[in-house]
Amino acid sequence: MSVEFIGMIGTQAASEIHPPRGPAIDIDYVRRFSQAHEQAGFDRILVGYFSNGADGFIVASYAAFVTEKLGLMLAHRPGFVAPTLAARKLATLDHFSGGRLAVHIISGGDDGEQRKDGDFLSHDERYQRTDEYVEILRRIWTADKPVDHEGKYYRFRHAASNIKPLQKPYLPIYFGGSSDAAIAIAGKHADVYALWGEPLAEAAKTIARVRASAARYGRSVRFSLSTRPILASTEEAAWARAKEIIERIREIRGRAMLGAPGKDPQAVGSQRLLAAAAKGEVLDKRLWTPVATATGARGNTTALVGTPEQVVDSMLAYSDLGVTTFLIRGFDPLEDAIDYGRELIPLVRREIARREERGCRAAERIA
Numbered sequence: 001m002s003v004e005f006i007g008m009i010g011t012q013a014a015s016e017i018h019p020p021r022g023p024a025i026d027i028d029y030v031r032r033f034s035q036a037h038e039q040a041g042f043d044r045i046l047v048g049y050f051s052n053g054a055d056g057f058i059v060a061s062y063a064a065f066v067t068e069k070l071g072l073m074l075a076h077r078p079g080f081v082a083p084t085l086a087a088r089k090l091a092t093l094d095h096f097s098g099g100r101l102a103v104h105i106i107s108g109g110d111d112g113e114q115r116k117d118g119d120f121l122s123h124d125e126r127y128q129r130t131d132e133y134v135e136i137l138r139r140i141w142t143a144d145k146p147v148d149h150e151g152k153y154y155r156f157r158h159a160a161s162n163i164k165p166l167q168k169p170y171l172p173i174y175f176g177g178s179s180d181a182a183i184a185i186a187g188k189h190a191d192v193y194a195l196w197g198e199p200l201a202e203a204a205k206t207i208a209r210v211r212a213s214a215a216r217y218g219r220s221v222r223f224s225l226s227t228r229p230i231l232a233s234t235e236e237a238a239w240a241r242a243k244e245i246i247e248r249i250r251e252i253r254g255r256a257m258l259g260a261p262g263k264d265p266q267a268v269g270s271q272r273l274l275a276a277a278a279k280g281e282v283l284d285k286r287l288w289t290p291v292a293t294a295t296g297a298r299g300n301t302t303a304l305v306g307t308p309e310q311v312v313d314s315m316l317a318y319s320d321l322g323v324t325t326f327l328i329r330g331f332d333p334l335e336d337a338i339d340y341g342r343e344l345i346p347l348v349r350r351e352i353a354r355r356e357e358r359g360c361r362a363a364e365r366i367a
Contacts, residue, residue, distance in 0.1 A: 009034055010030075073104050077107070080117055143161075146158040188214075228330060238306050
């Protein structure tokens with residue numbers, strides 16, 4: 001079992017502890033940020049989707065241009081680009097990136113966020129639309145003749161694309177969402193299902209639910225876990241850094257520079273993180289939750305805190321549940337990406353390789 005690492009880039013220097021500074025699109029920063037991930041040994045970088053942010057297709061195109069081997073994971077919300085056009089856009093980018101593209105399908109967990117781009121469907125309807133949308137993407141990518149479609153959300157005649165993905169039969173599809181509606185669709189379409197950093201017991205339950213959903217279609221799904229490692233040379237120093245981070249977040253929010261969390265989040269994944277945080281600030285020895293509480297859990301907001309070796313042990317516990325991909329990003333985004341490549345990623349890869357070698361030897365002895 002190989003392990004995959006995904007980072008995340010932005011178009012300007014910013015995080016929960018760093019208010020945005022500089023231009024909204026800092027081209028030099030995007031270049032340095034992308035190249036830092038490649039040099040650090042990441043497999044992919046996530047290019048996110050934000051209702052007020054830069055266009056992800058163009059950001060991903062530029063990141064591909066300034067790197068050589070680094071994979072891309074483009075967040076894409078169904079509903080704003082027709083699926084026939086999205087199929088061509090994604091296939092085109094796959095060619096120009098040299099077959100390095102994956103798509104992360106996000107149906108949208110918050111009504112207000114969706115409405116900013118003109119989507120007024122309900123939560124469950126968005127997932128129904130996603131089901132139809134991804135079906136169409138795959139049909140367009142694999143069809144050898146024009147396609148007709150008559151569905152609930154889309155209708156077209158004789159759709160055809162001369163551009164097929166460079167990767168065959170189609171791009172890897174990552175999928176997020178924690179609601180019942182999301183998991184039902186994930187089992188049908190996801191190649192990789194993405195979890196946020198929940199406690200081990202809750203992550204195990206979600207993995208089991210997705211596997212059961214996939215089994216209904218005779219499919220198997222891989223799993224990704226998102227977390228925010230906070231590293232230091234000693235455990236005491238790591239927890240001291242965590243304390244500095246949460247104090248900085250509270251200071252910034254207290255000055256209303258980033259806004260208060262506001263109403264309770266609608267997204268089920270956020271609700272789950274807040275429920276976990278209500279059980280304690282530290283769970284499973286290293287899963288640190290105060291950032292989720294302070295920010296309303298709007299995104300990947302739980303951290304693993306400790307020395308690199310201690311954090312690796314925690315990551316391997318998720319690996320034991322079936323997680324094969326880790327999406328990691330820091331509170332000092334560029335600097336932490338470099339640090340992960342030096343201190344964390346090699347350790348995880350080495351330990352996974354050792355485990356595989358021990359497993360092969362044990363199998364040989366049994367045989």
